[in-house]
Amino acid sequence: MAIAKREPTSSGYDLGPQEFTGSQMVWEALLREGVDLVFGHPGGAILPAYDALAEYEGDGRIHHVLVRHEQCAAHMADGYARATGRVGVCVATSGPGATNLVTGLATAQMDSVPVVAITGQVPTNLLGTDAFQESDVVGVTQPVCKHNYLVTEIEELPLVMKEAFYIAREGRPGVVLVDICKDVQIATGTFRYDFDINLPGFEPWPEVTVESVQEAAALLNDADRPLILAGHGIHLSDTSRELLQLVEKAGIPVVTTLLGTGNIPETHPLSLGMGGMHGEAFANRAVQACDVLLAMGMRFDDRITGRLDRFAADAKVIHFELDRAEVGKNIVPDVAVIGDLAETLPAFLPLIRERQHKDWVATLDEWRAETDEADIIQYEVEELIPPYVIRQLWHATEKTDQRVIVVTDVGQHQMWESQYYIHEQAGMLLTSGGLGTMGYALPAALGAQMADPQALVWCVAGDGGFQMTLQELATIQQEKLPVKVAIINNGFLGMVRQWQQIFYDKRYVGTPVLSPDYVKLADAYGIPGAVVRHPSEVVPVLEQAHATEGPFLVDFQVKEEINVYPMVAPGAAVDELIRRPKPGYVQGYSGVQPSW
C-alpha cells in the first residue's frame, strides 16, 4: 500500500480570511488538511468544539468516532495513520481526558507515527489555578510529543493548527498536541489558512550529500558478506520496491526490525526475517558475521542490537537515516547517509555493482536449515500452540484478495506473530514496537479498519492485553466494523511469565491471569464468536470468521506454559541466544507439555 507522503493541503477550500469561532476553526483546519475522521471523547472543556462539530458531522464532512477510553482514541488515530500514511487525529477534553491520551501518544511518537491530538483546556482566566479538570497538558505530554502547543489567543489558532499538521507529517513523523483554552474555542476571529510555514531550525528533510552516497556505495561494493538491516523507515518512505531492487541487484540478504517486517516479502530467498531478541538464530548470526552492515531507516534499538559493544563487532556500518540525531546515538557508523530514503536509495542503486555473494548466502542457508529442524512448526503437536494458530491464520488470510492488515498486541503472541505469520508487504503488520504498549491491538485495529473499510483486519491479542482495552468492542459495534479478533489465551501474562521462568526461578508472581468467557462477552456486545481448544478446530473456525460478514471473535485457548524461542537475554550479545530446545515433553506448571 503506497503511503501518501507529504500530502498537500487539500485544495477546493477557501484559504483566505473568513470569520469563525475558535471551535469552527479547528474543524475548518482539519478539512483543509484533508481530515474527515476523528477519534475522540467529549467533556466540559472541549464542549464548544463538539457543539460546532454538529454542523460538520451533519453534512458528512467529518465523522467522529466515540471511543470508550481516550487512550484508545490515540491508538485508533495511530492505527489509522499507520494504515494510510496520513495524519491521524484524536480529540479529548481537559484534565483526565487529556492525561488518558498520554500512553497512546507516547506509543505513536516512539514508532514515528503522525498523530495530531486536540485537547480542550480550562479558560485562560483559570489557567494555573488548579481549576476543575485542569492539568498541565503541555507539560505532561512534552516528553512524548514531537511538539505541542497551548493556545491562549484566537489569533494564534489557525497558524498553530497548520503548523501542528506540518510538524506531525514532515520529516520523521510524530505526535503534535494542540491544547486549546475553552474561551478561545468560544471566541470569534479571522480564519485564514494561506500561511507559508516558517519554522527556522526545523529541518524535516535534510539535504542529501552526494559524497555520502558514493562513500556508502564504495564500501558496499567491496563487501564479501554484506547484510541489510531494514527498519520502519523503509515503509515510512515507501521504498520497499527500491529496497528489493537493491537486494536483488547486489545479492544482499535482509534482516528486518519488528516494525520493518515485510520490507521485502518474507518468502524471498534473501529474507532472513526479523532479528534481535526473538529473531531467528540465523538472522542474528548473520548480523554478527557480516562484514558490511547496511542499516536503513532504523535506530539500533536495544531489542535489535542486544549487547551493544558486541553488536556486529567486525562489520563496517553504513547508516541510512532521516533523523540526524539517530546517527551516532547508539552505534557510530562508518558512513552515514542522512536524508529521505526516497531520495537516497534511488541515488544509491545505480552505484551498486551486480553481485551474488554465493558463499555467504550458502552459509546462511545452512544456518537456516539448522534452525528449521528444531522449529516447532515442523512437528505435529497434539495440543493447541500459538505458533500453529498463527501459521494457520496466515494460510487463511493468504487466500483472500482483500488487503490484509494484522494488528498485534504486546507479549508472546506478538513475537509468535512476527515469526510465524509470513509478511509479504511492508506495513501489513501494525504493532507497538518502541513503547510495547499492551492494549494497543484492538483500538489500533479499529483505526486501521476505519482507514480501509474493505481490508481484512485481524487483531491478534493476548488475554492480558486484550483485557486492557476490550471496552472498545462497543466502539466496533457502534461503528459497524468487521474487525476480526483472535485472542491467544494462555492464562498468563505470558511474556512476563517466560521471564519469570527463565530469570526468576519460575516464581509466577502476578502473571496468572483470569479471563472472562470471551464468547459470552462478545455476545454481550452483539459480536459472534467461537472458542478453539484443539488444533483441528483452528481452520474451520478461521473459515467461519472470514465467512461472517461483520466482526468475529475467536478465543484460542492455547497451551499455557510455552516459551518464545529463540531468545536473547537482555544484556547478552545477539548470537548468545537461547535456542529452541529439541522436541520432547516435560513436566510443566500445568501438566505435561511440549518442551519448546
Place this chain on the structure above:
Amino acid sequence: MQYTLVAWMRDKPGVLNRVSGMLRRRNFNIDSLQVSHSETPGISRMTFVVDGDERVAEQVVKQLRKVVDVTAVEDITNRLAILRELALIRVRTTPETRGEIMQFAEIYRAQIVDVNAENLVVQAVGTEDKVDSLIELLRPFGIDEMVRTGRVALCRGDERPKRRKQATAIFKAAASLNGNGRGEQE
C-alpha cells in the same frame, strides 16, 4: 571534557522548559545553562556547558536541533571565543580583614559593589577559572552568600557562527512575511 554550546530559540513561554526537559530526559550532564536575550528581538540565546566526550556533545547538539522552537545550535568549543562569568560574592569582614579582601579584589579586577559593617559584596567578572580562584582566596574570610551566572560566550570577529546568521535572516523574513501578528509579537 567541557564543551561550550550556544543555541538560539524563539522567545516563547515554555521554551526553556522544552530545552531543559529534553536535556534531563536524555540524561545529559550539563554543568551550566544560561539564558538571555540575543541581538534579535524574539530570539533568546542559551549558553550550555556540557560535560562529556565528543559523542555526547554531538548528541546534545543534534537533540537540541530537534526541539522545534530552537532555531540554531553551535558548538563553539574549538572556536576563538570570549568566555565569561559574573559572580557576586558576599564576604564577611572585620576592620582587620577588610583591607586584605579589597586588595584581593583589586588583583582580580573585581569591584566592591556593596559595603557595610559586617560584610561586603565583591563583583567578579572573568573566566570561570579566574572566578574560581578568587572564590578560593575569599573563602577563608567566610563567604555568606554567592551567586554565579554560569558561562556566557561570544565568538571573536571572524569566528562568528555562520549558520546562525542564516537562521536569523530566515526568521526575520518569516516574521515580516507572516504579517499575522505572530512575528511582531515575538
